Structure formats: structure tokens, C-alpha cells
Amino acid sequence: MREANRLSQISTSMIRRMFEIVERAKKEGKEIVSLTIGEPDFDTPKEVVEKACRAMNEGYTHYTSNFGLEELREAIAERYGVHLSNVMVTAGGSEALINASLAFIEEGSRVVIPTPNFLSYFTYAKMCGAKIEQIRTHDTAFIPDPERLNEVMGKDVSVIFLNYPNNPTGAVMSEKDAKAIVEIAADNGAIVISDEIYDQIYYDVKPTSLAGYENVVCVNGFSKSLSMTGWRIGFTIAEEELLDPMLKVHQVNGVCAPAFAQKAVAEVMAEGIFNELVSRMVSEFRKRRDYVYSELGKIYDVVKPEGAFYMFVNVKEDCMGYAEKLLDYGVAVTPGLPFGNYNDTYVRISYANSIENLKKAVESIKRYESQRA
Numbered sequence: 001m002r003e004a005n006r007l008s009q010i011s012t013s014m015i016r017r018m019f020e021i022v023e024r025a026k027k028e029g030k031e032i033v034s035l036t037i038g039e040p041d042f043d044t045p046k047e048v049v050e051k052a053c054r055a056m057n058e059g060y061t062h063y064t065s066n067f068g069l070e071e072l073r074e075a076i077a078e079r080y081g082v083h084l085s086n087v088m089v090t091a092g093g094s095e096a097l098i099n100a101s102l103a104f105i106e107e108g109s110r111v112v113i114p115t116p117n118f119l120s121y122f123t124y125a126k127m128c129g130a131k132i133e134q135i136r137t138h139d140t141a142f143i144p145d146p147e148r149l150n151e152v153m154g155k156d157v158s159v160i161f162l163n164y165p166n167n168p169t170g171a172v173m174s175e176k177d178a179k180a181i182v183e184i185a186a187d188n189g190a191i192v193i194s195d196e197i198y199d200q201i202y203y204d205v206k207p208t209s210l211a212g213y214e215n216v217v218c219v220n221g222f223s224k225s226l227s228m229t230g231w232r233i234g235f236t237i238a239e240e241e242l243l244d245p246m247l248k249v250h251q252v253n254g255v256c257a258p259a260f261a262q263k264a265v266a267e268v269m270a271e272g273i274f275n276e277l278v279s280r281m282v283s284e285f286r287k288r289r290d291y292v293y294s295e296l297g298k299i300y301d302v303v304k305p306e307g308a309f310y311m312f313v314n315v316k317e318d319c320m321g322y323a324e325k326l327l328d329y330g331v332a333v334t335p336g337l338p339f340g341n342y343n344d345t346y347v348r349i350s351y352a353n354s355i356e357n358l359k360k361a362v363e364s365i366k367r368y369e370s371q372r373a
């Protein structure tokens with residue numbers, strides 16, 4: 001048996017290796033505080049769960065339209081100030097991302113990905129047979145410099161991936177820079193896939209949405225904002241001409257998001273409790289961000305995360321070695337390598353964990369660093 005060529009450049013070995021290392025440490029009886037978590041550590045709000053249970057009992061257990069339940073699409077359209085026909089509900093943000101990738105990444109084209117970035121974008125580009133062009137952001141507070149984009153831009157670029165607030169850095173892009181990038185893309189006939197999955201988790205400046213631009217596919221969902229990662233509910237906002245090709249993929253891929261999940265979220269939005277549910281969680285994340293940033297800032301050069309629940313830290317040694325050694329001190333972190341080039345000495349720290357655990361982890365990291373010195 002042989003896997004298809006399109007997968008030959010895609011590796012799962014690094015993630016598997018880290019997973020195995022953590023599992024081994026746990027089996028050896030080590031107590032590990034995990035700072036590797038890629039989802040809110042809160043349960044889905046009970047308001048959502050109750051609505052979903054009711055919806056299931058009412059028969060929301062079948063397919064919905066490929067585009068999603070109309071009442072949910074309407075609520076999303078209202079939030080963004082777009083028309084219902086510009087909204088397609090998907091089985092999570094991930095489904096929307098792969099729909100957009102298959103719809104717009106031409107084989108042999110170039111795909112621009114600012115680094116560091118969410119590892120799935122690299123996978124999508126490789127699966128679609130594209131060449132990856134990475135732009136460094138380490139020296140610009142993890143924000144891509146439009147000038148740098150200009151230098152690599154050309155008519156052979158099919159797609160630019162943007163993700164703000166960003167995983168793994170927590171960086172939030174200014175409206176000015178985001179617009180400049182959309183314009184550069186438009187001048188070259190490229191599509192911007194703007195992954196805004198963390199848009200509700202921000203601390204000071206509200207992130208700008210790029211939904212509504214002609215050449216932008218906006219991807220979002222409720223996995224992070226309502227802590228619903230297991231429910232698989234996301235959405236895409238784009239011009240109808242862009243939604244059409246994505247529908248060709250969606251109708252054979254996700255088909256539709258779970259009906260009861262769509263109904264529950266539609267009701268949350270119609271009742272106007274969405275913002276309140278989000279802000280409960282964000283106020284906790286803010287305390288944790290402030291704590292982790294102030295403490296780790298004493299030992300590393302860190303960029304203050306403005307959104308999401310991650311921090312990307314230069315630990316100034318090989319990230320795999322650091323992550324392995326830190327396990328002996330009872331802390332698991334994600335090495336920077338899967339997030340793109342130039343990340344060999346970086347690790348991602350997720351503060352989606354309790355303050356008690358974060359305190360333990362910070363103390364262990366300090367102990368490791370004092371013994372390393």
C-alpha cells in the first residue's frame with residue numbers, strides 16, 4: 001500500500017513524537033502540567049448545552065441545507081453586516097479552511113504564509129500541490145510587514161493565509177496593515193483566507209474583520225468563542241462568486257454542521273447572550289495572560305499576546321530539546337518547529353489552564369532556567 005503523492009510532503013512525526021514523550025512521562029508517574037492545550041479549558045456554557053438538548057428532542061438531528069440553518073446564517077450575517085447569501089455554515093473552522101484551500105489553491109502556484117503560523121495552513125498548501133512562501137514576522141512583533149509581502153508577491157500567488165488573533169503568537173494585526181495586505185493580494189489576483197477563529201478572544205484592541213472584501217474568504221466558528229471544539233461548527237463569509245467553488249467541496253466534505261449545534265448557537269445569538277458568554281471566559285483568560293506574561297517576561301524576551309490564549313517564546317535553545325528537558329520539571333510545551341520556518345528556538349505556551357496550574361508551571365520553568373544558567 002502506498003499513500004498518494006499529495007501527502008508525501010506531510011508529516012505527523014513531530015506531533016506524534018511530542019505526544020509519545022508526554023505519554024511516556026505520565027506513565028513514569030510524572031505529574032505534568034500541560035501548556036500544550038489548543039482549546040479553551042472551559043466547558044461549553046450550560047446555556048448552549050441546554051438549548052442543544054432541547055433541539056435534539058425537537059428533531060434537529062437530520063441534515064440541514066448545505067449552507068446551514070437559515071436562522072443561524074441570518075444571525076451571523078447580522079453580526080458582520082453582510083447578506084445571508086454570503087454566509088455558509090461548515091463543520092468547524094477546519095472544514096471551511098480546507099474547502100477554501102481546495103477551491104482556490106492552484107496546483108503549482110505559490111501560497112504565502114507568514115511565519116510563525118497555525119500548522120494546518122502548511123498542510124493545506126502541500127496537499128494542494130503548491131509551493132510555500134514564508135514571510136518572517138519575528139522582528140516585527142509577529143505582524144507581517146506589507147513591504148515584505150510586496151517583495152515576494154507575484155501573479156503566481158494564489159492564496160495568502162492570515163490569522164489574527166494568531167495561533168501560536170496571540171498577535172493582533174492593525175486594520176491598516178490588514179487592509180494593505182488585502183490590497184496587495186487584490187493587485188495580484190490572489191485570495192486572502194482570513195482565519196478569524198480567535199476574533200472574540202482579545203484583550204485591548206478589537207481585531208479587525210476582513211469579511212466583506214471582494215478577494216477575502218473569512219473563516220470563523222464557535223469552537224473557541226463558545227468553547228465548542230467538539231461540536232464542529234464553523235462558517236465562511238465571502239462573496240457569492242467565492243462561496244460557489246467552496247460549496248463544490250463542502251457538499252462532498254462536511255455536508256453540514258450538526259443540526260442541533262446550529263440551532264443552539266442560532267438561539268444564543270438571537271437571545272443576545274453571545275457576548276456575555278464570551279466575556280465570562282475572556283476575563284479569565286486576561287488574568288492568566290497578565291500573569292504568564294509578567295512572570296515569563298522576567299526570564300525571556302516575550303511579545304505581549306493581544307488575543308487568543310497563546311504566547312510564543314524564544315527560549316534560545318533547540319525547541320525539541322527544551323520541550324523534552326522541561327518534562328523532567330513537570331511541564332509540557334509545544335515546540336515551535338511545526339509552526340513554520342525560523343521557529344527552531346521558540347515554543348508555544350498555551351495558558352488555557354487554571355491559574356494554580358500556571359503558577360506551578362511558571363515556577364518549574366524558572367527552576368529549569370536557574371539550573372541551566
Ligand code: PLP
Binds near residue numbers: 038091093118221222
Ligand atoms: N484556525 C486556527 C488558527 C486554530 O487554532 C484552530 C484550532 O486550533 C482552527 C482554525 C480550527 O478550529 P475548528 O475547531 O473550528 O476546526
